[in-house]
Amino acid sequence: MHWPRLRRVLEGVSPVTDGEFDRFCALLVPMRFKKKQHVFTDQEVCRRLAFVNEGCLRYYLVDNKAEERIIYFAQEDWWVGDMGSFFSGNRSLYSLQAMEPSELLTIDKDAFETARAQCPVWEAFYRIKTAQSYSATTDRYIQFQSLSAEEKYLQLMKKSPWIFQRIPQHQIAIYLGMKPQSLSRIRKQLAERGPIS
Amino acid sequence: MHWPRLRRVLEGVSPVTDGEFDRFCALLVPMRFKKKQHVFTDQEVCRRLAFVNEGCLRYYLVDNKAEERIIYFAQEDWWVGDMGSFFSGNRSLYSLQAMEPSELLTIDKDAFETARAQCPVWEAFYRIKTAQSYSATTDRYIQFQSLSAEEKYLQLMKKSPWIFQRIPQHQIAIYLGMKPQSLSRIRKQLAERGPIS
DNA sequence: CGTCTATTTGAATGTACTCAAAAGCGGTGG
């Protein structure tokens, strides 16, 4: 099997030979998930990291006040999973759920270690991506503190317009850390204030 | 030079031989910083990651509203620096400043790559720590959303009591994402409500 | 002792929330 999307993503970090790519792909297990199906839920260990070959998912938790909190939405070309749980073997606090029928290419811990030893591109890829994700999460933490609800909405429109094509509005509100009612009001205000622009 | 704190921290991940530890230490440059001195500031590239052998620092930025936001306080045994800037070579958004006279053991990018190739303990250490930091930051992002100002304060008391021994209260308030006045009020309320406990 | 900074306190304000209900939308089955 080819998985051209995956190949393109890996090439983004360093060139890959056919042989190395095939070796890597041999370690992956493709899996399909129906809409609303969970890849894993909280209270279980995340045993596989996964590449989103097709579809759209949300990574979320239910907090101590029984509120859902969404960490991210993922679409094609994203890697998903709970690295903390994956490496430590502890149960995850988070859940990963398909928002649309999705196809994932998954790798378990043994395959991960094999790939790390035998596929330089994979070693480089996840090393770089982990550091980038860490940075990006720190940036997001700060943005969450700094921005008002309206600013968060406008920023998301600018940075991730695809989300508005695939995700219902009340989920976007939760992702932005606000109530669906608040997002609705913000949209109304913006529509009134700036129909021109 | 011995650097027993550093050795103990590395041993936390995997055993180290004297030879490997010496090889690693030879790649480090010790540096001292006075109180309030910056290790690096925003607008410059973070060229060194550093181990806190002694002292206490804060990692912060000035946001788009000209407000200081503190990402973390670090004390002995922490590794500090902006990994995003360090690896990408882009200017950092963040600044790192000594809160007390501090001694750092620093490593630049060349030494880092050398160490990664030649010191297995270092390769394993930063790989594991990066993933852990990423997880921890995600957890913190969620906590920031979920908890009230008072809950954040109580949680910090429980999880990082050392901070209250070394850091002035208004800096703690900023770290918790609130105004110094708010933290003062919260402390007052808690003192009134629960002198018994 | 005096100055500078940190902390506390008060009063008024604002942003986003809660509770509640109405309107809109999409899919299903009669």
Added chain:
DNA sequence: CCACCGCTTTTGAGTACATTCAAATAGACG
């Protein structure tokens, strides 16, 4: 095709938590 049901989005009124602005008090350092 239409009627109904469930879910999403909108709207309204009142509330809460933390903020702003302002000033007083306390504490640290030279």
